[in-house]
Every structure is written in C-alpha cells, then in structure tokens.
Amino acid sequence: xxYASALKxxxxxxxxxxxxxxxxxxxxxxxxxxxxxxAASRGxxxxxxxxxxxxxxxxxRSTKLVHGGLRYLKQLEIKEVATLGKERAIVYxxxxxxxxxxxxxLPFHQEGTFDKFTTSVGLQVYDWLASVKKEERxxxxxxxxxxxxxxxxxxxxxxxxxxxxxxxxxxxxLTIEVAxxxxxxxxxxxxxxxxTNFLYDEQQKVCGVTVQTLLENESFNIQAKVVINxxxxxxxxxxxxxxxxxxKYLVQSKGVHIVFDAxxxxxxxxxxxxxxxxxxxxxxxxxxxxxxxxxxTFYDGDLSDIYIEQEDRVxxxxxxxSMFPTVDITEANIESSWTGVRPLIHEEGKSPSxxxxxxxxxxxxxxxxxxxxxxxxxxxxMAEEIVDHLVKKFTxxxxxxxxxxxxxxxxxxxxxxKYFERYVIRKAxxxxxxxxxxxxxxxxxxxxxxxxxxxFAYLQADHxxxxxILYAKLQYGIKHELVVHPADxxxxxxxxxxxxxxxxxxxxxxxxxxxxxxxxxxxEQRTMYEHELQAEIVRATTSI
Ligand code: FAD
Numbered sequence: 161x162x163y164a165s166a167l168k169x170x171x172x173x174x175x176x177x178x179x180x181x182x183x184x185x186x187x188x189x190x191x192x193x194x195x196x197x198x199a200a201s202r203g204x205x206x207x208x209x210x211x212x213x214x215x216x217x218x219x220x221r222s223t224k225l226v227h228g229g230l231r232y233l234k235q236l237e238i239k240e241v242a243t244l245g246k247e248r249a250i251v252y253x254x255x256x257x258x259x260x261x262x263x264x265x266l267p268f269h270q271e272g273t274f275d276k277f278t279t280s281v282g283l284q285v286y287d288w289l290a291s292v293k294k295e296e297r298x299x300x301x302x303x304x305x306x307x308x309x310x311x312x313x314x315x316x317x318x319x320x321x322x323x324x325x326x327x328x329x330x331x332x333x334l335t336i337e338v339a340x341x342x343x344x345x346x347x348x349x350x351x352x353x354x355x356t357n358f359l360y361d362e363q364q365k366v367c368g369v370t371v372q373t374l375l376e377n378e379s380f381n382i383q384a385k386v387v388i389n390x391x392x393x394x395x396x397x398x399x400x401x402x403x404x405x406x407x408k409y410l411v412q413s414k415g416v417h418i419v420f421d422a423x424x425x426x427x428x429x430x431x432x433x434x435x436x437x438x439x440x441x442x443x444x445x446x447x448x449x450x451x452x453x454x455x456x457t458f459y460d461g462d463l464s465d466i467y468i469e470q471e472d473r474v475x476x477x478x479x480x481x482s483m484f485p486t487v488d489i490t491e492a493n494i495e496s497s498w499t500g501v502r503p504l505i506h507e508e509g510k511s512p513s514x515x516x517x518x519x520x521x522x523x524x525x526x527x528x529x530x531x532x533x534x535x536x537x538x539x540x541x542m543a544e545e546i547v548d549h550l551v552k553k554f555t556x557x558x559x560x561x562x563x564x565x566x567x568x569x570x571x572x573x574x575x576x577x578k579y580f581e582r583y584v585i586r587k588a589x590x591x592x593x594x595x596x597x598x599x600x601x602x603x604x605x606x607x608x609x610x611x612x613x614x615x616f617a618y619l620q621a622d623h624x625x626x627x628x629i630l631y632a633k634l635q636y637g638i639k640h641e642l643v644v645h646p647a648d649x650x651x652x653x654x655x656x657x658x659x660x661x662x663x664x665x666x667x668x669x670x671x672x673x674x675x676x677x678x679x680x681x682x683x684e685q686r687t688m689y690e691h692e693l694q695a696e697i698v699r700a701t702t703s704i
Contacts, residue, residue, distance in 0.1 A: 216652065257580065298322055
C-alpha cells in the first residue's frame with residue numbers, strides 16, 4: 161500500500177519525525193505539490209505538509225482551465241502569455257486524462273471591448289506566442305456562424321466571433337495527481353498537518369519547522385535543509401512568523417463561480433465574453449451543468465472561511481443576463497458555487513484585474529524560500545524554476561536535471577495525448593466485465609486514466625447502501641488519494657459538491673458510514689465530520 165493511502169498516515173508521520181529532509185515544502189496546493197514532484201524526480205529527499213486536504217485552498221477554486229491567459233495580451237504581458245501557452249500544451253501531454261481541449265467562443269458586439277480586427281489579431285498573436293498546433297489555431301466566425309455555435313448569445317449588435325482552443329481541467333484532481341506522482345517518486349506528504357513555527361540553527365538559518373497534526377493533535381519538529389513556503393494566499397502569514405520586514409507583499413483577490421443545471425441554462429459551447437464593466441468572464445458547459453465566473457475583488461477576510469456574497473451573485477447574474485438575454489434565470493436557480501482567492505503580488509494603484517498574475521521567488525536572510533503569485537497552468541514551470549534555484553544549494557551531490565516536461569503525472573501513462581481516446585476505449589471494455597455499462601466504464605477510464613484498473617478492482621464488491629461506482633471511487637480515494645474527511649471526497653476528489661450536489665445530499669450518510677468503518681472513527685469524530693460536510697454544503701449553496 162502506498163503512502164498515498166489514508167491508512168498509512170501514522171507511518172507517514174513517523175517518517176516526518178525521524179528523517180532530515182533536503183527540502184520541506186509548506187502548502188499542498190498545485191504550487192507545493194509541483195515543487196515536491198520536481199524535487200523528488202531530481203533525487204532530493206522531499207517532505208510536504210498541508211494543513212488541510214490537498215488542494216483545499218485556491219487550487220480547487222479556480223475557473224478550472226489550463227489556459228494561456230488570452231486576457232493578459234491586453235495588458236501586454238507577452239512573456240506571461242507565451243510561457244502559459246506553452247505550459248498548457250505540456251500539461252495536456254503529461255496528463256491528458258485531466259486536461260480536455262475545448263473550443264472557446266469569443267463573441268464581439270458593437271460597443272464591446274473587442275471588434276473583428278482586435279479579436280482576429282489578438283487570437284493570431286496568442287496562437288503564435290503559445291506555439292498553438294495548426295489544427296487548434298483560431299478561426300473567425302460570421303454572425304450566423306457565431307449564433308450557430310451558441311444560439312443563446314445576445315443577437316443585438318453582434319458582429320461575429322472568434323473560436324480558439326483552451327483546455328478544461330479539474331484543478332483539484334490535477335493537484336492530487338501531481339501529489340500522487342511525487343509520492344511515487346519518494347516524497348513524503350502529510351495532509352492535516354499545520355506548520356506553526358520555524359526552527360533555526362546557530363547561524364539563524366531556517367532548518368525545519370514545528371507542526372501540529374490536526375487529526376491527532378500532536379506537535380513535533382521536522383528537520384530540513386531548505387524550507388519552501390508554497391502557501392499561496394497564506395504566504396505572508398507564514399513569512400510574518402520570521403518577524404522580518406516584508407519588502408514586497410501579497411494581496412488577495414476573491415473570485416466566485418456559480419453553477420446552474422443545463423435545463424435552465426442550456427449552454428452548448430464554452431464562451432469567453434466581456435461584462436458590463438469591461439472585464440472578461442467565462443461560461444462553460446460541464447457534465448450537464450453550466451458554470452460561470454469569475455468575479456475579481458480585493459479580499460482581506462478570513463482565508464479559511466470565504467463565502468459567496470449577495471453582491472457577487474448579483475454581479476454574475478447581471479453579466480449572464482447581458483450576454484445571454486433569453487436565459488431566464490434568477491438566484492433561485494443557482495445550484496452550487498465556489499469561491500477562491502488569488503494570491504497576487506501587490507502593485508500600487510492597480511485594481512485586482514490589472515495586477516499581473518506572474519510569479520516570483522523570494523528568499524529571506526534566513527534562507528526561507530517563498531514562491532509568490534502564479535497560475536495553476538504554470539505550476540510545472542514554476543516548480544522547475546524554484547528547483548533549479550534549489551539545486552545550487554546541494555553542490556555536494558550530482559542531481560538529475562529536470563524531467564517533468566516528459567514525465568506523465570499519475571493516471572497520465574497512456575502513451576501521449578494522441579493515443580488517449582484509443583486507450584480509454586480499450587480500458588472501458590475491461591470495466592464492462594465488472595458489471596457496469598460501457599458509458600459508465602468510459603467515463604471512469606477518462607477520469608482516472610492509467611489508474612482506472614485500480615478503481616475497477618473496487619467495483620467487485622456489492623454495497624448495501626452505496627452505488628457500485630461511488631463505492632469504488634470512495635475506496636480508491638481513501639486507499640490511493642489521501643481522502644480522510646468526507647469533504648475531501650465530495651469536493652476535491654469527485655467535484656460532486658459543485659457539479660452533482662444531489663449525489664452529495666443523497667449519499668452523504670452512506671459515505672460517512674463507510675468512512676467510519678474503514679478509518680475507525682468514534683461517534684464523536686463521525687459527528688464532527690458530518691457537521692463539517694454540512695457546513696461545506698451550506699457554503700456552496702447559500703448566500704450571505
Ligand atoms: P493554494 O492552492 O491556495 O495552496 C496553498 C496551500 O497552503 C493551501 O492548501 C493551504 O491550506 C496551505 N497552507 C497554508 N498555511 C499552511 C500552514 N501553516 N501549514 C501547512 N499548510 C498551509 N489559474 C489557472 O491556471 N487557470 C484558471 O482557470 C484559474 N482560475 C482562477 C480562478 C480564481 C477565482 C482564482 C482565485 C484563481 C484562479 N487561477 C487560475 C489561479 C490558480 O488557481 C492559483 O494560482 C493556484 O491555485 C495557486 O495555488 P497555490 O498552491 O499557490 O495556492
């Protein structure tokens with residue numbers, strides 16, 4: 161059983177207590193796990209601690225796109241667009257089960273932000289900067305073609321549209337797949353383990369951290385030669401523990417997405433459109449739902465307790481009504497929502513949308529390395545940069561060069577994106593032997609990629625209260641993907657809380673029962689986890 165099993169937790173904690181690591185990463189979002197993977201693949205002894213579940217922070221609350229950042233062209237962030245565009249293609253290659261190319265429609269209207277010329281040139285520059293494959297390059301559409309693609313778009317003043325390709329992802333699953341790969345390469349990863357302070361050597365250099373385990377309520381030290389602060393929006397909270405002046409600092413920008421059932425918002429085509437205040441927004445169809453976002457407003461509240469607010473709903477609904485005037489929806493139709501905060505590097509006098517999404521590496525006089533800013537899409541490159549910086553500190557050893565461009569992430573060993581569909585069909589035929597339909601089996605193969613046979617193995621059991629597939633996903637989640645709380649499963653391993661809230665409501669008791677049996681919770685723990693899950697349901701479905 162691998163260290164990605166929740167049942168191995170006590171062994172993982174033992175390893176943290178007794179070893180001295182080359183690198184200790186604080187934060188299990190995409191940035192932290194990306195660094196853990198890169199560092200482990202080069203031969204460094206790596207540990208990572210995360211105070212919640214993997215991807216509990218911003219990395220499960222994004223727009224869920226691996227994208228080149230077309231909008232940054234407007235701000236002339238040419239280098240950023242070029243890097244993100246190229247990274248997009250790499251992530252697709254190493255994880256085709258987690259990145260799906262989708263056509264994105266950019267309509268333009270009279271008096272809108274874009275016209276035919278700027279859209280055409282903008283998309284062409286984007287193709288060029290991001291080295292977009294020939295078959296995925298932009299196409300310009302007439303008014304009729306635009307409406308054929310998406311009949312819900314506002315007809316009044318419509319001048320045409322541009323079509324280009326972006327990649328849809330599941331941010332939390334991308335993060336867990338990268339974490340699993342890091343574990344396979346020897347990294348020790350502990351969730352629900354919070355860093356509370358730094359340890360310093362005689363030269364006042366950071367040489368480890370003190371942690372508090374949040375399941376066992378135990379405190380201990382972890383020794384490491386280098387500590388990396390990859391805590392995203394929490395970055396300055398960690399840096400302030402050092403009690404040194406901060407020359408640069410982070411600001412948070414809140415972003416909200418709302419979800420509708422396709423029966424009330426039957427979008428057939430992903431659309432990138434401009435809003436009433438000149439910002440850009442996405443509307444994306446997914447699994448029988450349509451989600452729309454995002455907002456972009458400064459936030460300085462509690463990072464662990466972020467809610468959608470009434471003004472967010474009003475703003476998003478106004479944007480929908482303006483671009484899709486025949487869609488008759490109100491607040492009552494919002495099925496679910498999520499809210500995240502972007503960790504941005506402060507730039508004086510700029511609004512949240514104007515601040516660059518670039519990343520920077522900061523090193524304090526104690527040797528603490530902080531990675532600030534960045535995007536989900538650029539995680540691999542950020543990790544490569546930071547580990548390139550890191551290896552200079554280990555001159556006593558010969559470390560391997562970076563290999564993550566060619567290294568499939570967990571589930572991505574399918575022979576490359578070109579062969580993914582063929583792989584899915586082959587594996588789906590296997591799944592049918594376990595008594596599920598071809599459609600269900602195909603869905604599972606697409607979701608878990610080259611790990612799907614491990615999931616199929618759990619289909620054998622008949623469960624009295626859980627449907628076969630949900631049971632298999634839960635077993636796999638606990639035994640291979642660090643699921644320890646029901647919210648880990650329903651939010652970050654299956655996205656059910658956002659895209660299938662009915663399943664959460666229907667099976668939450670059965671999932672709690674099964675988890676109690678496997679993980680040996682007492683009655684008090686069960687009640688605690690039940691309340692926690694209920695609070696997450698309220699957070700996703702209720703406005704304050
Ligand atoms: P996080 O994911 O926030 O991870 C930091 C982790 O550190 C957290 O899990 C936290 O629990 C942990 N932590 C904090 N303190 C401690 C401690 N003391 N001890 C242990 N652990 C600790 N990017 C894209 O590429 N595409 C998109 O479509 C996109 N859309 C976005 C939409 C929105 C609304 C937002 C907010 C962001 C979006 N982004 C997008 C940006 C992207 O989501 C973020 O850049 C990325 O997820 C940040 O990851 P991170 O690992 O740096 O931070």
